[in-house]
Amino acid sequence: MSATENARVVIIGSGPSGWTAALYTARANLEPIIYEGLQPGGQLMITTEVENFPGFPEGVQGPQLMQLFKEQATRFGTRVRSETVTGVDFSKRPFRVESEGGVVLADAVIISTGATARYLGLPGEKAFYNKGISACATCDGFFFRGKEVIVIGGGDSAVEEANFLTRFCSKVTMIHRRDELRASKIMAQRALDNEKIEIRWNTVVTGYHGDANGAIRAVDLENIETGATEELPTQGVFMGIGHKPNTEIFVGKLEMDEAGYLITKPDCSYTSVEGVFACGDVQDTVYRQAITAAGSGCMAAIDVERWLEAQGH
């Protein structure tokens, strides 16, 4: 039979926000339990060099950065569960958090399950991760200085990434499956006005080609109106087709927007259920950076500490 135990704080998800929430709650003597989840360390584990995390002037490898986050949080007594949470009950307190290993009854819960960038899912795609395919221009754009790249998608993320990439790249080609951008008018106009950006309308990417080193050298395109195909040389492919927040187990239990992001109250980490807090990309559709996630993890930890104190815990 699986065990039931008690915790003052359970943290679900172990990216920058989760580990920061763990660090702060551990240092507040709340002895948090953190569930590492399906992808321990979160999105930075599939990144190579991180050059924009303050404190690392020479840059740091994503997995190494997450290992440092973990070491710092565990140093103060964070209890780590290398498991995935399979179910929660937030209808009464203490909250129930279930995993394969058992059940934890928690006075407060911090959700930091993150979001996952969407990829096209074409055959062989994964082999090009960090070898030309990226889902974060802010993180990786710098590595494409002077190169020609493509951005897939037509929403705010895609036009923002395309505009950002023109600072480094000699040319940015947006590949959009329709004849109209989904992005907000003002952001779309910026892309349309940018002379370094070309937009291929009604076009989809159907395949990738690598060079002798396994890095991207070209993509196959298909115009879905005319059926015309071509091989377009490119050195970088940026996915701008959206993110999927990891919130399946919270459906019907916490307020979400139509895309599934958890809704937090303005300027804090409170969710729609008192005692349940959220931080990081699972509630952030705007910034999505490791440093902003870490900052919001700190906010959630402080919110929890104060809330527990107000409850008399």
Ligand code: NAP
């Ligand atoms: P999004 O609005 O869902 O746009 C995704 C884009 O990718 C759409 O153009 C979509 O095409 C395309 N797409 C989706 N799946 C595809 C596939 N399999 N193949 C080809 N194209 C595909 O996602 P987002 O741009 O990440 O934005 C998400 C939310 O964050 C939005 O509310 C957005 O306003 C917000 N956001 C705001 C800012 C900002 O204010 N600075 C920046 C970024 C994001 P269709 O158009 O045909 O559906």
